[in-house]
Amino acid sequence: xxxxxxxxxxxxxxxxxxxxxxxxxxxxxxxxxxxxxxxxxxxxxxxxxxxxxxxxxxxxxxxxxxxxxxxxxxxxxxxxxxxxxxxxxxxxxxxxxxxxxxxxxxxxxxxxxxxxxxxxxxxxxxxxxxxxxxxxxxxxxxxxxxxxxxxxxxxxxxxxxxxxxxxxxxxxxxxxxxxxxxxxxxxxxxxx
Numbered sequence: 122x123x124x125x126x127x128x129x130x131x132x133x134x135x136x137x138x139x140x141x142x143x144x145x146x147x148x149x150x151x152x153x154x155x156x157x158x159x160x161x162x163x164x165x166x167x168x169x170x171x172x173x174x175x176x177x178x179x180x181x182x183x184x185x186x187x188x189x190x191x192x193x194x195x196x197x198x199x200x201x202x203x204x205x206x207x208x209x210x211x212x213x214x215x216x217x218x219x220x221x222x223x224x225x226x227x228x229x230x231x232x233x234x235x236x237x238x239x240x241x242x243x244x245x246x247x248x249x250x251x252x253x254x255x256x257x258x259x260x261x262x263x264x265x266x267x268x269x270x271x272x273x274x275x276x277x278x279x280x281x282x283x284x285x286x287x288x289x290x291x292x293x294x295x296x297x298x299x300x301x302x303x304x305x306x307x308x309x310x311x312x313x
Contacts, residue, residue, distance in 0.1 A: 124156055124158065125139065125201045126150060126157070126158045126160060126199050126200045127158070127159050127160070128160045128189045128192075128200040128203060129162070129176070129204045130166075130188060130189050131161060131163065131164075133275070133310075134276060135291040135295065136161075136206045137159055137243040139206070139292045139293070139294075139295035139296040140204055140206075140299050143296050143299035147225070147300060147303055151301040151306060151307055160200065160269060162192065164188040164189055165182070165184070165188065165190070167181065168180055168184070168251070170261075170262070170274075171210060171254055171261040171262075173212060174209075174226065175211040178207050178209040178224055178226045179207070179238060180207075181205070181226075181237075182205040182227055183205060183209040186205075186228045186236070189203035189205070190232070191232055197292075200233050202306075204224070204227060204299065206299070207226055207297050208225040208261075208262070208291070209224065210222065210223060210254065213244065217240065220245065221245070223244050223280055224240060225240070225291075225295050226238060227302040228288045228302060229302040235305075235306070237302050237303070238301075238302055239297075239298045239299060239302030239303070240298055241295065241297050241301075244281065245309055246280075247268075250268050255304075257281065262275040265279075269283045270276055277291075278290045281293070
């Protein structure tokens with residue numbers, strides 16, 4: 122059986138752990154009977170630190186994965202899949218009211234060019250945090266630290282943990298998005 126090597130476009134622990142946990146659930150479906158390894162590689166997203174639209178979040182995830190694919194091809198890395206993860210805010214106007222949601226997206230691409238997106242779901246962001254991030258232009262990681270009166274939140278529970286009282290953490294949100302992104306690779310009807 123083949124051992125999968127999966128490159129992840131980040132070195133942040135919640136992102137790497139999210140992909141590891143997703144793979145532990147789905148690796149046999151992907152043909153990894155001997156298991157898998159995750160290689161964290163810092164690559165740029167090409168978008169602002171806190172993306173402010175669904176399109177920008179998805180673009181950041183795609184660009185991270187595509188950067189990994191370029192590295193794999195250029196350096197002959199044995200990565201079966203390249204995974205880009207990106208989180209940010211999606212601004213939606215409904216009945217004239219602005220709603221802002223925290224979302225995480227994952228983009229998976231293999232060496233043949235097959236690719237798929239997966240999303241985490243969304244959680245509403247409180248007005249005070251929206252003002253700081255969207256209106257005042259403060260990066261979400263700094264704003265959530267100030268909002269929660271803590272430091273380094275993105276390397277732990279993340280904004281997701283703060284906004285859901287730790288019922289859903291940053292890692293959990295990315296884990297769900299990763300499973301959703303990989304699903305077309307292992308479901309019969311889901312070829313990307």
